Structures are given as structure tokens and as C-alpha cells.
Amino acid sequence: MITPADPPAIETRGLTKVFKDFWMRPRVTAVDTLDLQVQPHEVFGLLGPNGSGKSTTIKIILGLLFPTKGRVAVLGKLPTDVAIKKRIGYLPEESYLYRFLNARETLDYYGRLFGLSHHERTRRIDMLLQMVGLDAVQRRPIGEYSKGMQRRIGLAQALINDPDLLILDEPTTGLDPIGTRQIKDLILELKDRGKTVLLSSHLLADVEDVCDRVTILYGGRKRAEGTCNELLTVSESSLIETDSLSESTINKIEQLIQSEEGKAIRSVQAPRQKLEALFLNIVHQAQNEGARTSGATSGGDVADFLVRDAHMPENLDGQALISQLTSNEPTQPAPTTQPNVAPAQPQGVDDAVLDQLTNTSPQTDQPADDAPPSTKPAKPDVDSGVIDDLLGGDRKS
Amino acid sequence: MSAAPRSTRPNLLPRYVVLFVLFALYLTAVNLLIAFGSLPTWAEWPTITLTGFAGLFVLWRMLMDSADTGTWAKVVLWVIGGNLLGGAVATIESISTGAWVFGSPAQTVCGVIIVSIWTFVVLLALIRSVLKMPWAPLSVARAVIDEAVSQRVVVGLFGLILLLIPILPFVLSDDQPLRYRVQQFLGYSMGATTFLLSLFTVAFACWSLSSEIRDKQVFTTMVKPIGRAQYLIGKWLGLVLLNGVLLMVAGVGIAGFTVFYLAELPAQDNYDALTVREEVLAARIKTEPKPAQSFEEIVGVRLSELRRNQPQTLIDLGRSQAPEAAATMNEQMLLELGAEQAAQQLFEQTAKQWRSLGPRGTPNHAQVYVFEGLERAAEYGDVVYLRYKIKGATGNKTQVGIEVNGRRLAAIDAVMNIVLRYPIDARMVDSQGKLNIMLYNLNPAKSITFPVEDGLAVLHTVGGFGPNFLRAMLITWITLAFLAAVGLAFATFLGFAVALLGGFLFMFGIYISGFVLSSLSKLDMSKVAGVDDAIGFVFKLVGYAFTYPLSKFSSYAPVSNIVDGIYVGWSQVLNCLGWVGLVWTGVTGLIAWLIFRSRELARVQV
Structure with a gap:
């Protein structure tokens, strides 16, 4: 999706932020000569331990802090430019919303800041509330919400303007695993639609699951940058996974490896389910049993106005979509693809195909290797069927 | 999907x-x-x-x-x-x-309370619904109102106003004349409302902005397409509209009680009833007298007489003025110096004489006072009032003769040191809107003096209580709008507590600036022991620098004008709107914006 013609969505050059004390003596260097380039239509991860300058960088990008040195351009403009804010959505690291407004009033307030008409606001608010699973509690003041519920409404307000650039500061803190998975799915959906997402987190799993490229910060300096694949592939070892094997088979394999490569098997284990998958299974079961909760529900589908692009052909069928997606490899930018045309989910598309799309999309940047461009989910660690079931209970029924 | x-x-x-x-x-x-x-x-x-x-x-x-x-x-x-x-x-x-509804006192209370609540609810609903328009500053303004409502600030304040106003009429003592009761009620209720709303405005302006920066809601708002100026305007607008609602409610309450309850109570006598009707619940213009012949002319004539007849006296006066420098000066210079001194003395003397009537029979026993600008006096009322006060031993009585535009009228009765009124037929005002009033002393033994401040004035009615009250409320509203800007300006760079302190100090500074200024002008530093001239000069200069720009604020005195039944004109409202509402508020807002624009809204978090 990266087309060279587009300017970077976010670009910083030699960005430095030094916090000074009352006497203007430098006290803390929060960001140190940072060069960042977030390309349009990519999901970019800002990774680092607590206090590594992630939030400071984001706040400079948003114009809430001013850089001490260096340059920042957001969507080709200065961060202080009010007009570009129309295209930005921001989820802060904590809920900074009015405690006295309820969910609906909150979204209405932010919708009015964007100058959305009454009709448009009502439409989007309905969809967003349903999407983040707060439609049942929309009349309660936000001050009474749990932390996770506040995150959800925070996410909804970040999406009210259907932003081109979404900046998420530690979006999954305080969320239950369902909400976490949902946010990840949402990020992938938005990416599919051609949105740019800047994600800051210290939760590595989040970043690994969704980000195209990652920068790791420490002490305000860039330590590493690249695609997840580049950073995470351990080229010195190989992993083979099959159905459970008998001792004798394993011995035979070992002998084969010994004779062919002169190497030995390091370990043999039964694969463990990830806790995330286990948790999702349990909740799924409870929901199936009809257990009640007064907290947030698992939420609905991604709001329609976020998913469907006006200029997307409605009759695009699933197969065409897949081929469009899989052809968008960063190494081979399709010259004919318009920069803003993003693959999205037209109405009437086969649900199963869409589910798969959602899960395969992060893999589109990876080299194809030997695997055929199949519709098979490329993530072995998460049971995507369970998630799909959970997130859109009516899809598979 | x-x-x-x-x-x-x-x-x-x-x-x-x-x-x-x-x-x-x-x-x-x-x-x-x-x-x-x-x-x-x-x-x-x-x-x-x-x-x-x-x-x-x-x-x-x-x-x-x-x-x-x-x-x-x-x-x-x-x-x-x-x-x-x-x-x-x-x-x-x-x-x-x-x-x-407005029958018995109890029913009046019910009626006024219900109407007040009704006003409050309807106005609030109306404003909230207007502010739903999708324009960023309006959105911020609505959030301010919602915040005030949710924090029970407005409801509390509304309750307080609603509690104060109906109680006041009943605690005022029955045995004093009705006009005093009406005046006291108006003074207390309007004063209390203005004071409460001023406190509320400054405090809530400081709170609304500083708490939003502290609790970081400003992050979420300021990353939306709203400029910092728009944000401040939105906050200010919200505060102004809130004040408008509360002022309206208070106004309905105060006017309701005054007109439907207090004014309907039995007066002590006819004079009392007339005073309430024509002097308290009215809008009158106060005209100060002018001499028939200007003081400058009189002094000029007297001085040229002196120059002609007694030049030596002037030379002696000049010499006594500058005994040291006199040796180097010629006679002409001394004469001019003496004449200058004599002119000053003569002026003071003439002005003083003009306000005094000598005992009957002496040449100075009569003086003419000219009142101008009364063209419209006959339009609104049958009478204009000569308001007078005579200095003297308290309790003594005297009589003063009066001639208006050449016609002799019944003599005036006066009690020393008490402000009294004498009705004059409005038709006696001449075609140029002038009243020439000659007063002459009927007492052969004692001279009488009208003090400068409230000795003599003609008051004529130009309108009713209602519109006048409305205009006074408008002036109050404009000043509250300014205070809202002040509170916001402080909160752009200070935390709540310090901003509040600053805002309150500023507010009190404004309210006492008129008093401080008049004190400063009378303060003679040379008479203060141990204070050097230079220090005294600096002291006064600093005092002036701080109070002079603010003293305009105290020149609009809507409460005391309403209490005295003085006309508050549209020109005054516009003047206030121009100065306080546009210039002052504008400058304050500009300063606030400049600070807020260059301020980093986020803090150190590494």
C-alpha cells in the first residue's frame, strides 16, 4: 500500500525535546534527535519501556508539546495547523473525557467539534457505541465507567471523524482480552481501508500482532527499526510443527537430521495454548450460556462508516478483494493503484472471506515464501475462528 | 460484517x-x-x-x-x-x-418563585439547544454549561438567589417609610446578586479552564480541529450565557417582588406613596446647576477692577507669594504673579459664595441657579423635583424663597442636613429646556449653604422602572462578561488556587478602584510625616497606574442608580459595552490567547 508518491503521514527530523525546570535549566531529555517516517497506509509501532519518550513524541506530533529542536510534519503540515486535525484521531494513554457527560453526549460533543451535522453525528454515534459495546450503558455518566469502558469510549471518540491518521497511545491498557483483540482487529480493518495508524505500546504482543513496521525507543533514542519480520525472524533455528509424534518417529527424525545436517534436535514439546486464546474460549463459552454482565459487552462489528469507503465498488467480490490485498506487497508497489483507494469491506461480501481478510492482512507485507497466497489464516497462535465468533456472534451462526 | x-x-x-x-x-x-x-x-x-x-x-x-x-x-x-x-x-x-397569582404575600412568593424557576429551566433549555449547532466554540460553550449544571454550581447559586430574594422583603422592618424599604430591597438584592455572580464568574472561569488542563481533558479537545482562540472564546461564551441565565432569573425575582409585592404595600402617607412611584421606581435624570454668569467672567471683571484700582495690593500679594525670588523681579512680574494668585482665590471665593445665601437684607441673600437640558421633562411627568440639602446644625429648620423663570412660588421648607425635594410644574421649563431658579434666604439672622456634592439638583423623570432596571442588568451582565475573561486569562497560566486568588484580587481591585482613585487625588503626600517628595510622587504614580485604568468600572453604578431611581441610559449601556465589553474584554482575551497559544498543554511525563 505504500506508494512513493505520498508524503509520509508523519515525519520527524532530529526531533529533540528537553524538559526544562523553572529556571530554564535542562532537566530531562525525553526525546533525543529522533528521525521517524510513518508512511501512509501503514501500521507503525512505537515500542519502548515506560518513560522511553513514546508519549512525548506523540504529544509533539499532536501539537500538545512543542519540540525543543528538530522538525515535525503531520500529513505534510505543522502539528499546530488546526486544519489537519480534521483528519486525525487520537486515543490518549488514559481517559481524559468529561466525567459529567454520558457516552452519547461525549461523542456528540466531539462530533460537534468536527462540525458534523446532527444527522451524521447521530448515525455515527449509534454505530460507534455498538461497535465498542457501550450502547447499553450509553446513558450513564462516564465518571461511573470502569477503566476499560473508558478506554472503549475513548476509542470511539478517536474514530468519530473517520480519521485518516489514527494515533493510539497504549490503546490496550485497561482492556480485557476481548477488547484488546477487538482493538487489534480494528487496527487491521482500518489498515485495510488505507488508514495510517501510529501505535505506541510497551505490550509487545499487541505490536507484534498488528504493526507493519516498528521502532524501538529507549531513553528517547531510536534503538531499532524495521518490519516485525525483519526484527523477529531468528534465522539460526527452524521450527517444525506437526500432530503429536511417537518417540520412535522423533528418533528417526533426529537420525535424519544428524545424517543430513550434522545437527541435533534441541527440544521436543507439546505446544501450549496461548493464555489469550484460552481466555477467549472461556468467555465465549460463558456468553453462549447466556451469563449476564453489567459491564461492557464484547461489542459489535466495526462501524459501517469506518469500514466502507464511498469510492469502493460495491460489487467487488471476495476473490477480487483477496487478490487486491495479496498483491499489495511493499516490495512491489502496484503502479496502477491509486494512493487513496484502499481495500475495504463492501456490503454483501461473504462473511467468511472477510474474517479471513481481517486476519491475513498483517501478513501481506511478509514475503510470500513457499506458502501459496491462500485464504488460510497465517497466525498459528490464535484460534481466529473463536475470535471471529466472539466478535461478531451473528456471523457464523 | x-x-x-x-x-x-x-x-x-x-x-x-x-x-x-x-x-x-x-x-x-x-x-x-x-x-x-x-x-x-x-x-x-x-x-x-x-x-x-x-x-x-x-x-x-x-x-x-x-x-x-x-x-x-x-x-x-x-x-x-x-x-x-x-x-x-x-x-x-x-x-x-x-x-x-400576585395576590397575598404568600401567593406572591409562590408566583415569583415559580416564574423564576420557569425562566431558569426554559432559558437553560433554550441555550443548550442553540449550542447544539456544530460549530466548535459553541460546543465548548455547551460543555461549560453542562459542567456547571452537573457540578450543581448553577443550581446551588440559583437556589441561593431564589432563597435570598423572597426572604428579603419580609425581613425589612414595617415601621420605616415604604420608599426606604423598596430602596433597601433593591440595594441589597441587586448588590447581593452582583456580588454572588461576580464571585461565581471568576471562580468558575478559573476552575473550568485550569481543571481541564490539570485533568487533561484539554488534550482530547485540543487535538480536534479547534484553535486555541476558539477554545477560549467557547469557554467565555459559556460563562457569559450562564451568567445571562442567572441574571435573568435574579432580575425576574427582584423586579417581580418590587413591582408586584413591595410597591403594592400600603405607604405611610401620600408623600411616601408618591416618592415610591415617582422617585424610586422611576428613571430620572439628575441635572447639576450652573451659575447664570460663569465664574470666569465674574473673576475676570473683579480682577480687572483690582488691576485698575489697587495694583499695589496685587504687587504685595505677588511678593508675599515668592519672598526670596521677589528681589530679582520687577513690579510688572510681581503684579502678574499676584494677579494669578488673586484669580485663584477669587474663583474659590465666588464658587463658595454662589452656593451660599446671606441673611435676608444683605446683598448676597439671593442667587440664581440655571438647570439646562430639561427639554423632555414634560413628556414623562407633570413635575420635576428640585432636590436640596442645606448645611447647618442638624434638626434646625428654615425657609427659602423661590422664583422659577421669573415666577414666585410657595416658599421651601428645609430641615438642615436632610435631602428634601420640592416639586416644580414641568410646564415651567422654558422652550430651551432651561429652568432659572432663584433662591433667596428668608432668615434675617443666618446665612445658608448648599454643600457641593448633594446640595442642589433638579431631577426629572424620563422613563419607567422596568426598562431602566433591564438596562442596569445589562450593564451588570457586561461587567460579568469582563470578569469571565479575567478569570480565564488567569487560568491560562496559573493553577486553580493561584488563579482564583489573582482573579479575586483583580475583582476587588476593580470594585474599589473608584474609591482608591478619589482618595489618591485628595492625598497630599507632603503632609505625610517622613515621606520624601520623590517617594511620595512614586507612591502616587503607582497608585494611579493601577487604579486609573480600572476606575471606569466604578463609573457604571447600576445598583446605586436603580436604588436612587436615576436614569440608566442606552448611551451608558453602549458606553459600557464599548469600553468594558469590547476594549477591556478584548484586551484581556488577547492577552489570554497569547499566553495560551504559546503554552504547552502537556507536562513532563518521562
Whole structure:
């Protein structure tokens, strides 16, 4: 999706932020000569331990802090430019919303800041509330919400303007695993639609699951940058996974490896389910049993106005979509693809195909290797069927 | 992936219908009880008040949940509901007592309270609904109002105003003349309202901005397409509108009690009743007298006489003025110096003489006072009033003769040191709007003096109480709008506590600036022991620098003008709007914006 013609969505050059004390003596260097380039239509991860300058960088990008040195351009403009804010959505690291407004009033307030008409606001608010699973509690003041519920409404307000650039500061803190998975799915959906997402987190799993490229910060300096694949592939070892094997088979394999490569098997284990998958299974079961909760529900589908692009052909069928997606490899930018045309989910598309799309999309940047461009989910660690079931209970029924 | 929005908003209309039916049943029950005389008299008005509150509660709930119904449905329901409520209460009132809402004191209290609450609710609803327009500053303004409502600040303040105003008329003592009671009520209630709202405005302006920066809601707002100036304007607008609502409620209460209750009470005598009607609940213009011949002319004549006849006296006076430098000066120079000194003395003497009448028979026993600009006096009233006060031993009485435009009238009775009024037929004002009043002393033994400040004035009515009161309230509103800007300006760079302190200091500075300025002008530093001239100069300069720019504020005195029945003109309102509302507020807002624009809203978090 990266087309060279587009300017970077976010670009910083030699960005430095030094916090000074009352006497203007430098006290803390929060960001140190940072060069960042977030390309349009990519999901970019800002990774680092607590206090590594992630939030400071984001706040400079948003114009809430001013850089001490260096340059920042957001969507080709200065961060202080009010007009570009129309295209930005921001989820802060904590809920900074009015405690006295309820969910609906909150979204209405932010919708009015964007100058959305009454009709448009009502439409989007309905969809967003349903999407983040707060439609049942929309009349309660936000001050009474749990932390996770506040995150959800925070996410909804970040999406009210259907932003081109979404900046998420530690979006999954305080969320239950369902909400976490949902946010990840949402990020992938938005990416599919051609949105740019800047994600800051210290939760590595989040970043690994969704980000195209990652920068790791420490002490305000860039330590590493690249695609997840580049950073995470351990080229010195190989992993083979099959159905459970008998001792004798394993011995035979070992002998084969010994004779062919002169190497030995390091370990043999039964694969463990990830806790995330286990948790999702349990909740799924409870929901199936009809257990009640007064907290947030698992939420609905991604709001329609976020998913469907006006200029997307409605009759695009699933197969065409897949081929469009899989052809968008960063190494081979399709010259004919318009920069803003993003693959999205037209109405009437086969649900199963869409589910798969959602899960395969992060893999589109990876080299194809030997695997055929199949519709098979490329993530072995998460049971995507369970998630799909959970997130859109009516899809598979 | 169908994201068809299912209807997520619960329909609350049935709930309203139920509430309305319950309300109607309750209303019928009360009606029947009163109609059949089953309700004791003492229970009637509390029941009626309760009815009003119940109805208002229903409407209030509707207002709060108003997002459920469409805007037009809301408007229709409100109009119907409001009429139902007003009609019902009025019906019960007329059935139960045969009197209108403003009958007995108790009913007046009920009536005014209900009307005040009604005003409050309707205005708030109206403003909230107007502020729903999708323009960023309006959105911020609405959030300010919602915050104030949710924090119970406005409701608390509203309650306080509502509590204060109806109680005041009843604590005022019955045995003093009605005019004083009316004046006291107006003074206290308007003063208290202005003071409370000033405190509220400064405090809430500081709170609203500084808490939002501290609790970081400003992050989420400022990353939306809203400039910092727009944000500040939105905050200010919210505060101004809130003040407008509260001022309106207070105004309805104050005017309601004054006109429908206090003014209807029995006066002590005819004079008392007339005073209330024509001098307190009126808008009058006060005209200061001018001499028939200007002081400068008189002094000029006297001085040229002196130059001609007694030059030596002037030379001696000049020499006594500058004994050291006199040796180097020639006679002409000394003469000029003496003449200058003599002119000053003569001026003071003439002015003093003009305000005094010598004993009957002496050449100075009569003086002419010219009052101009009374062209419209006859339009509004039959009489204009000469207001006078004579200095002397308290309690002594005297008589003063009067001739108006050449016609002799009945002599004036005066009691020393008391401000009194003498009615003059408005038709006596001449075609140029002038009244030439000659006063002459009838006492052969003693001279009399009219003090400078409130010795003599002509007052004529140019309008009624209502419009005048409205204009006074407008001036108060404008000054509150300025205070809102001041509070916000402080909060752009200070935390709540310090901003509040600064705002309050500024506010009190404004209110006492007129007093400080007049004190400064009278303060003679050379007479203060141990203070050097230079230090004294610096002291005065600093004092002036701080108070002079603010002293304009105290020149608008809507409360004391209303209490004295003095006309508050549109020109005064516009002047206030121009200076306080545009220039001062504008400059304050500009400073606030410059600070806020360059301020980093986030803090160190590494």
C-alpha cells in the first residue's frame, strides 16, 4: 500500500525535546534527535519501556508539546495547523473525557467539534457505541465507567471523524482480552481501508500482532527499526510443527537430521495454548450460556462508516478483494493503484472471506515464501475462528 | 460484517406520558380539594407551590433526557407542557382565592418563585439547544454549561438567589417609610446578586479552564480541529450565557417582588406613596446647576477692577507669594504673579459664595441657579423635583424663597442636613429646556449653604422602572462578561488556587478602584510625616497606574442608580459595552490567547 508518491503521514527530523525546570535549566531529555517516517497506509509501532519518550513524541506530533529542536510534519503540515486535525484521531494513554457527560453526549460533543451535522453525528454515534459495546450503558455518566469502558469510549471518540491518521497511545491498557483483540482487529480493518495508524505500546504482543513496521525507543533514542519480520525472524533455528509424534518417529527424525545436517534436535514439546486464546474460549463459552454482565459487552462489528469507503465498488467480490490485498506487497508497489483507494469491506461480501481478510492482512507485507497466497489464516497462535465468533456472534451462526 | 445500527436508544416517551398523567391526576385532586374547601387555607399555597414544582420536575426530566426525542418534538412538548403548567397553576390560584397569582404575600412568593424557576429551566433549555449547532466554540460553550449544571454550581447559586430574594422583603422592618424599604430591597438584592455572580464568574472561569488542563481533558479537545482562540472564546461564551441565565432569573425575582409585592404595600402617607412611584421606581435624570454668569467672567471683571484700582495690593500679594525670588523681579512680574494668585482665590471665593445665601437684607441673600437640558421633562411627568440639602446644625429648620423663570412660588421648607425635594410644574421649563431658579434666604439672622456634592439638583423623570432596571442588568451582565475573561486569562497560566486568588484580587481591585482613585487625588503626600517628595510622587504614580485604568468600572453604578431611581441610559449601556465589553474584554482575551497559544498543554511525563 505504500506508494512513493505520498508524503509520509508523519515525519520527524532530529526531533529533540528537553524538559526544562523553572529556571530554564535542562532537566530531562525525553526525546533525543529522533528521525521517524510513518508512511501512509501503514501500521507503525512505537515500542519502548515506560518513560522511553513514546508519549512525548506523540504529544509533539499532536501539537500538545512543542519540540525543543528538530522538525515535525503531520500529513505534510505543522502539528499546530488546526486544519489537519480534521483528519486525525487520537486515543490518549488514559481517559481524559468529561466525567459529567454520558457516552452519547461525549461523542456528540466531539462530533460537534468536527462540525458534523446532527444527522451524521447521530448515525455515527449509534454505530460507534455498538461497535465498542457501550450502547447499553450509553446513558450513564462516564465518571461511573470502569477503566476499560473508558478506554472503549475513548476509542470511539478517536474514530468519530473517520480519521485518516489514527494515533493510539497504549490503546490496550485497561482492556480485557476481548477488547484488546477487538482493538487489534480494528487496527487491521482500518489498515485495510488505507488508514495510517501510529501505535505506541510497551505490550509487545499487541505490536507484534498488528504493526507493519516498528521502532524501538529507549531513553528517547531510536534503538531499532524495521518490519516485525525483519526484527523477529531468528534465522539460526527452524521450527517444525506437526500432530503429536511417537518417540520412535522423533528418533528417526533426529537420525535424519544428524545424517543430513550434522545437527541435533534441541527440544521436543507439546505446544501450549496461548493464555489469550484460552481466555477467549472461556468467555465465549460463558456468553453462549447466556451469563449476564453489567459491564461492557464484547461489542459489535466495526462501524459501517469506518469500514466502507464511498469510492469502493460495491460489487467487488471476495476473490477480487483477496487478490487486491495479496498483491499489495511493499516490495512491489502496484503502479496502477491509486494512493487513496484502499481495500475495504463492501456490503454483501461473504462473511467468511472477510474474517479471513481481517486476519491475513498483517501478513501481506511478509514475503510470500513457499506458502501459496491462500485464504488460510497465517497466525498459528490464535484460534481466529473463536475470535471471529466472539466478535461478531451473528456471523457464523 | 453488517453494521446496520439497531435502535439503541430507549424510547422514553412512554415514561413522559406516565409522568404527565400522574401530574394531571395530582392536579385534579388538588383542584377538587380546594374547590370543595377540604383543604385548610394555610395548606393551599404550599400545595400550589408543590404542584408547580411537580410540573417543573416533569419538564426538567424531559429536558435532561431530551436527546431521545427529536428537536421539534421537544419544542412542542415543552410549549404544551409549559402552558399546561402555567394554566393549571393559575386556575388553581383563581379558584382557591379568587385572586390572581400576585395576590397575598404568600401567593406572591409562590408566583415569583415559580416564574423564576420557569425562566431558569426554559432559558437553560433554550441555550443548550442553540449550542447544539456544530460549530466548535459553541460546543465548548455547551460543555461549560453542562459542567456547571452537573457540578450543581448553577443550581446551588440559583437556589441561593431564589432563597435570598423572597426572604428579603419580609425581613425589612414595617415601621420605616415604604420608599426606604423598596430602596433597601433593591440595594441589597441587586448588590447581593452582583456580588454572588461576580464571585461565581471568576471562580468558575478559573476552575473550568485550569481543571481541564490539570485533568487533561484539554488534550482530547485540543487535538480536534479547534484553535486555541476558539477554545477560549467557547469557554467565555459559556460563562457569559450562564451568567445571562442567572441574571435573568435574579432580575425576574427582584423586579417581580418590587413591582408586584413591595410597591403594592400600603405607604405611610401620600408623600411616601408618591416618592415610591415617582422617585424610586422611576428613571430620572439628575441635572447639576450652573451659575447664570460663569465664574470666569465674574473673576475676570473683579480682577480687572483690582488691576485698575489697587495694583499695589496685587504687587504685595505677588511678593508675599515668592519672598526670596521677589528681589530679582520687577513690579510688572510681581503684579502678574499676584494677579494669578488673586484669580485663584477669587474663583474659590465666588464658587463658595454662589452656593451660599446671606441673611435676608444683605446683598448676597439671593442667587440664581440655571438647570439646562430639561427639554423632555414634560413628556414623562407633570413635575420635576428640585432636590436640596442645606448645611447647618442638624434638626434646625428654615425657609427659602423661590422664583422659577421669573415666577414666585410657595416658599421651601428645609430641615438642615436632610435631602428634601420640592416639586416644580414641568410646564415651567422654558422652550430651551432651561429652568432659572432663584433662591433667596428668608432668615434675617443666618446665612445658608448648599454643600457641593448633594446640595442642589433638579431631577426629572424620563422613563419607567422596568426598562431602566433591564438596562442596569445589562450593564451588570457586561461587567460579568469582563470578569469571565479575567478569570480565564488567569487560568491560562496559573493553577486553580493561584488563579482564583489573582482573579479575586483583580475583582476587588476593580470594585474599589473608584474609591482608591478619589482618595489618591485628595492625598497630599507632603503632609505625610517622613515621606520624601520623590517617594511620595512614586507612591502616587503607582497608585494611579493601577487604579486609573480600572476606575471606569466604578463609573457604571447600576445598583446605586436603580436604588436612587436615576436614569440608566442606552448611551451608558453602549458606553459600557464599548469600553468594558469590547476594549477591556478584548484586551484581556488577547492577552489570554497569547499566553495560551504559546503554552504547552502537556507536562513532563518521562
